[in-house]
Amino acid sequence: xxxxxxxxxxxxxxxxxxxxxxVVNTKGSTPQKIGSKLLIRKDGSTVGTLGGGCVEGDxxxxxxxxxxxxxxxxxxxxxxxxxxxxAEQEGLVCGGTMFxxxxxxxxxxxxxxxxxTLQNSLNGKEGGKSTITLVDSKNSxxxxxxxxxxxxxxxxxxxNDEIFIDSNQIEDVINNxxxxxxxxxxxxxxxxxxxxxxxxxxxxGGGHIANSLAPLAHKLNFNVWITDDRxxxxxxxxxxxxxxxxxxxxxxxxxxxxVTENTYIIxxxxxxxxxxxxxxxxxxxxxxxxxxxxxxxxAILVFEDLLKNGIPEDKVKAIRSPVGLDLRGRSPDxxxxxxxxxxxxxxxxxxxxxxxxxxxxxxxxxSKINNLVTNNKIK
Numbered sequence: 001x002x003x004x005x006x007x008x009x010x011x012x013x014x015x016x017x018x019x020x021x022x023v024v025n026t027k028g029s030t031p032q033k034i035g036s037k038l039l040i041r042k043d044g045s046t047v048g049t050l051g052g053g054c055v056e057g058d059x060x061x062x063x064x065x066x067x068x069x070x071x072x073x074x075x076x077x078x079x080x081x082x083x084x085x086x087a088e089q090e091g092l093v094c095g096g097t098m099f100x101x102x103x104x105x106x107x108x109x110x111x112x113x114x115x116x117t118l119q120n121s122l123n124g125k126e127g128g129k130s131t132i133t134l135v136d137s138k139n140s141x142x143x144x145x146x147x148x149x150x151x152x153x154x155x156x157x158x159x160n161d162e163i164f165i166d167s168n169q170i171e172d173v174i175n176n177x178x179x180x181x182x183x184x185x186x187x188x189x190x191x192x193x194x195x196x197x198x199x200x201x202x203x204x205g206g207g208h209i210a211n212s213l214a215p216l217a218h219k220l221n222f223n224v225w226i227t228d229d230r231x232x233x234x235x236x237x238x239x240x241x242x243x244x245x246x247x248x249x250x251x252x253x254x255x256x257x258x259v260t261e262n263t264y265i266i267x268x269x270x271x272x273x274x275x276x277x278x279x280x281x282x283x284x285x286x287x288x289x290x291x292x293x294x295x296x297x298x299a300i301l302v303f304e305d306l307l308k309n310g311i312p313e314d315k316v317k318a319i320r321s322p323v324g325l326d327l328r329g330r331s332p333d334x335x336x337x338x339x340x341x342x343x344x345x346x347x348x349x350x351x352x353x354x355x356x357x358x359x360x361x362x363x364x365x366x367s368k369i370n371n372l373v374t375n376n377k378i379k
Contacts, residue, residue, distance in 0.1 A: 002122045002198075004037040004048040009115040012107040017042060019063035020103045023050060024135050024191040025181040028096025030082065033348075035179045035193065042067040050100070055080055059100055066104045075145025076102040077135045099181070101135050101191060103145055114149070121195040128152040128196035128262075130174045132164075138187030150174070152196075164190070177261070178349050198223055199262050199347055200243075202287075204250045204278040205269040206233035209293055212336035213266065214239050220340065222264070227253035250278035259285040264343050266323065268293040276305050283315045289346050291323030291339060325352055 004020070011018045023036040032051035039047040040063035050056045058080065066074065078100045105111045120126035134146040142163065150158060155174050159167040165186040173180045173192040183189045201217040203210045206228035214224045218241040225244040228234035234245050246253045250269060259265070265287045267278045275292060279302055282290045292299060299321035306316050324338030325345070345352045357365075 001035065001037055001048075002119070004039050005115055005119050005122060007047045008039050008105070009112065009119055011039070011041060012105065012112050012115065015107045017067055017107065018105050019066055020105060021050060021059050021063055022101050022103070022191070022193075023098055024077075024101045024133075025099035026096055028082075030096040030098050032098070034181070038063075040064060040067065051098070055082070055098060059102065063102055063104075066102065073106050073145075074104050075133075075143070077144050078102065099135070101133065101145070114147075117149070118195045122197065124197040128177075128194070130155070131193045131195065132158075132170060133191045133193070134188060135181065135191045136183075136189035142188065196262055197260065199264060199288075199343075200225060200260075201343070202227065202254075202257065202259065202263055202265045204228075204253070204265065204267045204282075205274070206230065206238060207268060207270065208332040209266075209268040209335055209339075211238060212332040213268075213339055214242060216336055216340045217343075220344065222343075225257065227257075228269075250274060251281045254278065254281035254285060259287050261286045261288050263287045264289040264291075264346075266291045266293065266339060272298070272301065276302055279319065280306060280309060280311065283311055283319065289343060290319045291342070292319055292321035293323055293335070293339075294321065296322055 008018055008020055019040040021038045021040065023032050023034055026034060030051065032049065036050055037048045038050045038056065038059065040060055044064055046060065050059055059078070062076070062078070079097060080100065081097045117126060117129065118131070121129045129152065130150050132148045134142055134144055137144050148161065148163070152174070155171055158164060158171055161167070164170060165184050169182045169184065170190060170192055173182060174194070177194050177196065179193045181189055181191050198221060200223040202225045203213060204227050206226055210226060214226065218224050224239070224242045225246070226234045226239050226242045227246040227248065227250055229247055229249050231247050234247055236242070236245065239245060246257065263285070265282045267275055267282065267290070269275050269278055275294070279290070279292055283306070292302060302321070303316050307313065320342065323342065324335065325341045327334065327338040327341070329335050329338050342352065344350065
């Protein structure tokens with residue numbers, strides 16, 4: 001997303017019109033998720049992706065047509081159904097419906113400031129923001145593409161805006177930090193989009209687990225921070241992709257690092273004493289996720305000490321330990337996969353359950369094949 005916003009801002013600053021196409025909703029199986037973006041320039045060049053194939057091609061063509069038209073700014077809402085035949089033609093193993101918002105933006109001061117503030121939220125220069133955009137209107141007085149932007153700490157002000165018939169649903173989406181389409185009782189549909197810094201993984205301890213976990217997290221677009229007071233364990237040679245390396249005791253490092261609600265903390269130090277002080281420091285931050293590496297027995301000992309030290313029960317219960325999904329892994333690499341899988345589940349709002357074919361769908365498949373076989377025999 002950051003590159004699309006950055007390049008879009010560059011185009012507007014050059015005085016050029018652009019179209020920003022965004023996936024604002026999906027149903028069923030689709031090649032891209034909500035929030036995916038594509039920047040279309042007048043010369044036809046693009047940045048980003050909407051999933052490729054005919055989907056992207058059609059959106060690109062309409063966007064190009066919008067840019068060739070010298071009319072004023074406009075926004076269009078489009079529904080695109082990937083039926084089975086079309087999906088097979090494009091080599092896509094999907095058959096859902098995608099909903100797009102196409103925003104034609106002119107290089108005026110308002111749009112430049114709008115994109116710059118989103119860019120600043122993504123790179124940490126400003127706090128997180130939510131943009132609420134009307135994508136489907138049942139009221140001719142409100143134009144599709146109408147936008148409202150709120151800082152996260154001003155979310156409660158939404159209820160004072162008469163444009164929203166019910167702000168509770170929108171506030172819930174913002175508070176959950178998950179971009180989503182919301183249909184209100186008046187029939188108007190709003191796309192709530194979250195802009196904040198990339199997820200950060202802070203690993204306390206530079207040992208084997210950290211060495212396996214850090215490169216995985218980096219590949220999955222987490223900023224990686226490493227803390228360990230031992231320089232031989234926390235250095236740029238061992239962690240070449242780490243954005244920050246802090247050689248200090250965990251209780252000191254956690255106090256001085258800018259831990260936010262988009263930070264994931266993994267505690268994998270060299271002993272109980274360090275695990276305890278690191279975990280105690282971690283629960284006093286706004287971190288979204290705290291995981292303690294180790295056995296059930298180790299977790300019990302740490303939890304008991306935290307409760308003795310006056311840490312509230314709800315904060316202790318929120319710590320994930322033993323950390324990760326139950327994959328039965330034992331090696332550092334296997335444990336790292338289990339941890340990163342749980343972190344992705346939290347970040348993307350997944351369930352962690354198997355995606356194996358449900359029994360009712362399998363029954364339809366076999367019934368269809370059996371009917372075909374029977375009909376062929378009759379012929």
